[in-house]
Amino acid sequence: xxxxxxxxxxxxxxxxxxxxxxxxRRYGARVVGLEPPSYGVMSMAWADAxxxxxxxxxxxxxxxxxxxxxxxxxxxxxxxxxxDSAWRAADDSGPTAIGTVxxxxxxxxxPQPGALPRMPESVFETALFDSGRPVLLVPPAFAGETGSxxxxxxxxxxxxxxxxxxxxxxxxxxxxxEVLSVEGAMVPGPTAAEIATALGRHGYKATGTHVKPTAGxxxxxxxLDHAAATGADLVVKGAYTQSRLRQMIFGGVTRLLxxxxxxxxxxxx
Numbered sequence: 001x002x003x004x005x006x007x008x009x010x011x012x013x014x015x016x017x018x019x020x021x022x023x024x025r026r027y028g029a030r031v032v033g034l035e036p037p038s039y040g041v042m043s044m045a046w047a048d049a050x051x052x053x054x055x056x057x058x059x060x061x062x063x064x065x066x067x068x069x070x071x072x073x074x075x076x077x078x079x080x081x082x083x084d085s086a087w088r089a090a091d092d093s094g095p096t097a098i099g100t101v102x103x104x105x106x107x108x109x110x111p112q113p114g115a116l117p118r119m120p121e122s123v124f125e126t127a128l129f130d131s132g133r134p135v136l137l138v139p140p141a142f143a144g145e146t147g148s149x150x151x152x153x154x155x156x157x158x159x160x161x162x163x164x165x166x167x168x169x170x171x172x173x174x175x176x177x178e179v180l181s182v183e184g185a186m187v188p189g190p191t192a193a194e195i196a197t198a199l200g201r202h203g204y205k206a207t208g209t210h211v212k213p214t215a216g217x218x219x220x221x222x223x224l225d226h227a228a229a230t231g232a233d234l235v236v237k238g239a240y241t242q243s244r245l246r247q248m249i250f251g252g253v254t255r256l257l258x259x260x261x262x263x264x265x266x267x268x269x
Contacts, residue, residue: 001027001169005105007034007098009119011071013111016138017079019146019264020109026147027169030084033076034101037090037123038065098123099130106169109136114259124258128239134166134268139261144233146264150177151232153223153253156189159238159269164199166268167236171199174234177206180226184212185219185253220256227263235265 006020017033024031073087090097102108108131113121118140127135147170154160164171171177177199181192190198196208214222227235239254257265 001029001106003105004029004031004107004109005034005098005102006031006076006109007036007111008072008075009036009111010068010117011075013118013140014072014075014079015140015142016109016111017076019136019138019142021079021083022145023107023109023147024080024083024085026173029106030086031080032085032105033073033080033087034098035069035088035090036072036119037097038069096126096130099126102127102131102133105131105133107136108133109138112137112139112259112261114140121258128267128269134163134266137258137261137265137267139263142264144263146234147173148175148234149230149232150174150234150236151223151227151230152177152179152195152236154179154181154192154195155185155238155253156181156187156191157238159240161189161238163236163238163266163268164195167266170234170236170266171202171204171206175205177204178230178232179206179208180223181208181210182213182219182222183210218253218256220253223253224256224261227261233263235261235263237265237267239267239269 001023004020004023006016008014008016020031023029076087088101098108108127110124110127111119113119113124124135124137150170179192179196179199191208192210193208196206199206211222211226213219214225217225235257237254237257
């Protein structure tokens, strides 16, 4: 991993910058901080989970927005002492910038989305769908390390298989990787044990586990419970085996991890 594109939404929660700095020191990577889009170019349809769709337009020039962007930049620069880093203005000024700019980086780091004043979910989706790069979501106020104990929820899908390639820099340095499958949440494909064996051939310290859902809970909640119980500090997830629309309406593993995971989650698509 040689390059990280990081974007915080507000200076009040710079956890994404803190973690990006730690990863940069670990991998010897360059970090570029991307200016967040202004509220003026975001849709006014902010759902409770931050699902507003982006709209076009230029950056607003009012003092409040300048103050917000300036504070985010200051938070970035204060955390990059001794790190190869730079600040980048949002050239096209909209929320789509993260997806197009992100194509040139090995990793995109973003704050966990949510309701105002947190980042809208649409910005995460733009980064995931438009960049072709893995996206690391960092929970609010997260201050720990990540990537030592990795939980890899496996459901047999193509999306999960692609996540293996995207996560290799983390897999290479992990002390342990647990490949977890949940009964009733699989599509036709290899088992968790088979994937763990395949990872082991690359020298990764991987084990496979198959569990039944926690009583009265969904597969996603079972995964989060298991991650907490085993002390996982990173979850790696191939996103949206079910359609995004279906997950918005009915819920799903991907969406639960996007909005509620208490540890960083690395998504690929």
